[in-house]
Amino acid sequence: MYRKYGLPIRFQDLPLEVCVSIFHHLPALDVVRLEQVSTEFRKLVRESVTLQYKIECFLCGVVDQTPGTHTVADKRRSLKFWHQRWKRPGFTEVCEFSGYLGKGYVSGPIFAQACRDSIDEQCSSIEFYAFDAPLRGVRDRDWVLSNLNVNYNFAIDWYQDLLVVVESSEDSRDFIVRFLTCTTGSVHPAAEQETFQLMLPVESTSQDFKLQICGDLLMLQYEYFGRMFIEMWAIDWRKGRLLLQLGEDHDVDDVVTVPVDCALIDSRYVLVALTGDSQTPALVGLDCYQMPAGVSRLVLEGIMQNALFVLELPRVLPGHFSDDLRLSVACNPHSPHALPSQMDDSTVFRAAGAPVVLVGLECGETPPNRLRYDLLIPGRFILSQLHRASAPGAHRLAWQAYSRECRIVNTGYRSCAGVVHGARYATSCKVWVPNGGAFVDVLEISHFLEPAAIYRDTDVEDGQSDDPGLQPAVCCVVKPSDQSNDEVWAEPMHTGAPYLATWTDLVLEDADELFLLEDGVVVSERDTSEHMHAYTF
Numbered sequence: 001m002y003r004k005y006g007l008p009i010r011f012q013d014l015p016l017e018v019c020v021s022i023f024h025h026l027p028a029l030d031v032v033r034l035e036q037v038s039t040e041f042r043k044l045v046r047e048s049v050t051l052q053y054k055i056e057c058f059l060c061g062v063v064d065q066t067p068g069t070h071t072v073a074d075k076r077r078s079l080k081f082w083h084q085r086w087k088r089p090g091f092t093e094v095c096e097f098s099g100y101l102g103k104g105y106v107s108g109p110i111f112a113q114a115c116r117d118s119i120d121e122q123c124s125s126i127e128f129y130a131f132d133a134p135l136r137g138v139r140d141r142d143w144v145l146s147n148l149n150v151n152y153n154f155a156i157d158w159y160q161d162l163l164v165v166v167e168s169s170e171d172s173r174d175f176i177v178r179f180l181t182c183t184t185g186s187v188h189p190a191a192e193q194e195t196f197q198l199m200l201p202v203e204s205t206s207q208d209f210k211l212q213i214c215g216d217l218l219m220l221q222y223e224y225f226g227r228m229f230i231e232m233w234a235i236d237w238r239k240g241r242l243l244l245q246l247g248e249d250h251d252v253d254d255v256v257t258v259p260v261d262c263a264l265i266d267s268r269y270v271l272v273a274l275t276g277d278s279q280t281p282a283l284v285g286l287d288c289y290q291m292p293a294g295v296s297r298l299v300l301e302g303i304m305q306n307a308l309f310v311l312e313l314p315r316v317l318p319g320h321f322s323d324d325l326r327l328s329v330a331c332n333p334h335s336p337h338a339l340p341s342q343m344d345d346s347t348v349f350r351a352a353g354a355p356v357v358l359v360g361l362e363c364g365e366t367p368p369n370r371l372r373y374d375l376l377i378p379g380r381f382i383l384s385q386l387h388r389a390s391a392p393g394a395h396r397l398a399w400q401a402y403s404r405e406c407r408i409v410n411t412g413y414r415s416c417a418g419v420v421h422g423a424r425y426a427t428s429c430k431v432w433v434p435n436g437g438a439f440v441d442v443l444e445i446s447h448f449l450e451p452a453a454i455y456r457d458t459d460v461e462d463g464q465s466d467d468p469g470l471q472p473a474v475c476c477v478v479k480p481s482d483q484s485n486d487e488v489w490a491e492p493m494h495t496g497a498p499y500l501a502t503w504t505d506l507v508l509e510d511a512d513e514l515f516l517l518e519d520g521v522v523v524s525e526r527d528t529s530e531h532m533h534a535y536t537f
Contacts, residue, residue, distance in 0.1 A: 113127050269286065429443075476501075
């Protein structure tokens with residue numbers, strides 16, 4: 001019932017096009033709930049392919065970014081094909097390439113790697129591989145950009161046609177960041193400055209740069225002196241403006257807590273991982289566009305003063321603790337699983353948030369004393385905390401207060417470290433092969449979609465098999481897990497985020513590194529790490 005000028009109007013009396021236009025502007029979750037409780041609304045959905053497509057996008061966790069020339073019917077077919085193939089993928093090797101030097105980057109359906117020049121042994125080229133992505137209308141192709149200086153590292157954002165390259169300069173403390181296009185290697189037309197210069201607080205010869213792009217934000221992280229020190233910068237690459245610089249206070253001895261990693265969760269907020277001897281590890285949320293004027297560099301005190309929130313991470317018992325806390329965030333700006341924007345109109349928005357935050361907790365130095373866990377936190381939960389904080393106040397949230405929103409995975413026995421792309425978490429899983437009489441590592445994928453979509457999905461097997469074999473299988477995991485280990489954790493590890501678990505038939509026996517694409521995977525071989533294999537379905 002709708003009331004206008006004091007008179008009630010039934011939606012059934014309005015033209016179908018008007019009703020669809022009204023409901024199309026509702027959040028997808030509200031549309032799904034209305035369909036479940038209202039018979040009349042369910043009839044309306046049956047008559048509208050537009051509302052059907054809106055609901056299907058929600059159930060698949062997809063943001064519609066297909067070309068406007070596609071009909072709704074074509075979009076629905078592509079979406080159904082894409083979702084079903086990811087739930088039960090049958091991977092096929094599509095190409096094999098060599099020369100991988102440990103510098104690779106993924107953006108949507110694109111994988112790019114730096115290549116060494118055969119003459120001077122310098123990284124002077126970048127190879128791009130585009131793999132079939134039906135949901136995007138992308139077809140197989142590859143190309144090379146030459147005459148580049150990528151000794152330090154690079155990053156790409158395919159949908160902004162952006163290539164960021166970090167180059168050295170004559171001064172060992174200075175580095176140059178260059179903004180180019182992926183397709184031609186020319187200066188990016190949207191960048192007001194062709195280059196941006198960075199200066200380290202101390203002199204170093206390390207080449208360990210890590211880059212992330214999310215919308216207008218570029219995050220750079222530099223590790224030097226064997227990861228003893230880490231420096232971080234947030235740059236608005238379009239305006240060529242430094243927004244934020246983080247680091248360790250080199251003038252203070254015996255610093256207890258230090259920043260050890262960082263990651264962009266969307267095109268405004270950055271998460272900083274803090275840890276130290278006998279301290280509770282934590283994630284700190286900062287707004288890159290709301291830093292105080294006149295502050296050139298933040299150390300621990302400044303980080304805490306400007307933090308919007310502090311998420312305490314699970315503590316490890318003394319004796320197992322390690323200062324090496326890794327934080328990894330899947331923040332592909334144009335991932336199908338990107339969360340909707342909640343940015344202000346005054347802020348340019350070109351990227352949504354990451355659906356899943358992956359925190360790597362590693363304890364000990366060498367096996368068997370080394371322990372490794374992956375903690376998966378819903379991005380929507382973190383973004384809600386960030387949006388709720390109107391000003392820096394650093395309200396703390398203890399681990400037990402949000403643990404049931406998360407999942408934790410013991411990855412110490414897995415051959416590949418876990419990776420995230422959009423709402424998917426991928427790692428290896430050991431399964432028993434009766435014919436071979438041995439365990440093998442296969443690719444396992446966890447889909448962290450909206451809980452309402454997971455509970456509604458009926459296209460899954462009953463129960464969860466501990467021995468899926470090499471047959472692709474998918475099940476719905478909703479039961480809370482208890483990862484308690486009195487020898488490791490200082491508190492119970494009750495986690496309960498629901499997800500769809502998919503076991504694939506892709507064997508990763510010799511895999512060393514894993515890249516998850518929009519419609520496939522790229523893996524490197526352990527014995528010959530310069531060899532790469534790409535698989536799509």
